[in-house]
Amino acid sequence: METLQLPFIHKQKKSLKDRIKYHFLSWLHLTNEPVLKVYRGFGNESTLIIHGSMFRRSALSRKKYRPSIWLNFFGLIRLFLVRPYPHATIRVYAGGQIAETQTDLDGYFRVEVSIAQPLLPGWHVVRAQCIAKEGRSETVLAEGEGTVLLPHSAAFACISDIDDTFLVSHSAALFKRLKVLITRNAHTRQPFEGVVEHYKMLAEANRTDGATNPFFYVSSSEWNLYDYILEFSKKNGLPEGVYLLSPLKQLAEVLKTGQGKHMTKFMRIVRILEAYPDQHFILLGDDTQEDPTIYASVVKHFQSRIRCIYIRQVHQKNQPKTREILSQIEAMGVPCCYFAHSAEARRHSVESGLTAL
The missing domain is CATH 3.40.50 (Rossmann fold)
Structure with a gap:
């Protein structure tokens, strides 16, 4: 896969209020940390379609699946307590190329990346970052990794x-x-x-x-x-x-x-x-x-x-x-x-x- 160097993520020191809020949300299995989720994409010999969502608040990954009505109820509710991150700048690294796009009002982004050389059929790793720009300086707020499918030749x-x-x-x-x-x-x-x-x-x-x-x-x-x-x-x-x-x-x-x-x-x-x-x-x-x-x-x-x-x-x-x-x-x-x-x-x-x- 490509060997492009990704920028370093700068993390700001949290205040006491932020730390208390962080632990409270963690108890609810939520996070207010910026999260960039890259969904499975697809492509062909010339184009990769990369998409995902940027969140201001999102649910933490569920680790246990117990047969409890209350746990299942709160597990579902958490999925709808998300807060999208609109108008965020997303930089995608895929197929040896770099592309940028903006998230919509729902925090969703979709970008088509043109590639110079066809990739082999199968699943390929792609990476994305949410970039905050201030003048000439940049801060990486979050990064995510996903995969993109280039199908093998098939009857259907x-x-x-x-x-x-x-x-x-x-x-x-x-x-x-x-x-x-x-x-x-x-x-x-x-x-x-x-x-x-x-x-x-x-x-x-x-x-x-x-x-x-x-x-x-x-x-x-x-x-x-x-x-x-x-x-x-x-x-x-x-x-x-x-x-x-x-x-x-x-x-x-x-x-x-x-x-x-x-x-x-x-x-x-x-x-x-x-x-x-x-x-x-x-x-x-x-x-x-x-x-x-x-x-x-x-x-x-x-x-x-x-x-x-x-x-x-x-x-x-x-x-x-x-x-x-x-x-x-x-x-x-x-x-x-x-x-x-x-x-x-x-x-x-x-x-x-x-x-x-």
Whole structure:
């Protein structure tokens, strides 16, 4: 990886008031120290897409996952007590290049880094710093490290929703969704039966080089839940992939968690397809919200590049509408599988030649 020298971080001495506040927040498992989080990014032979969030206040990483309702409740609330750092200068070191950008009002940043030489397929380390500039002098307020995926050549890549697609979430019922969020954690939440096996089949399909078909997880869940979802995915053995979530929410908006703008989800999917113009894709979602409608729009724009669409049956009320939309998609030449159990989806993948037994 690149050998660029990163500037030294200057740390200011804390006052007594600051130290007391620091210990109080630590007791709550929060920190008021500037924190720069770099999410998993993706790229191709010419461009790396690096993104992340800068925080004035953020939750400390959770180390223990005990089956306690109160611990899970406070664990969730902490994720929505974050305070973003808007208009911060972010300097990114990736692929032997340096790029700068600014965070938006939510503390989020996204930058495309042009690289002179293509990188090998696989995961590559990238680094970022938050820079405070005063005249000609600079102070590094925080730094973070992440990874960026350059996919191996593959027969297809997968783009999957998260809530109620592989993670049981009750997205169509607000109070059920909040109940499962509050009473369970990343280790006690459950995936749908058989879904992990299906995703592993897709990831490993037709591969002889030891690499896996790439996975992109695109969701209306907020960046507040990034570490939560990452831990759940790791705990349950889902294929490693890139996660693209929705803007941060504050505590007052916790009742609206998972209710992101679906048009932005469509645009995130489009960015993935545009990054890999020669790649075919499989789309996976569910019928609780707008996945069928979003995927229909994707097919209209990228018809020849969508191999198949999988939609999980979760919300009975939406089934007639979903079947109508999927019929329209199939009329455009893209096969669909509308299934109640993952065993049906696995069988479809085998019978359609996407995967082997």
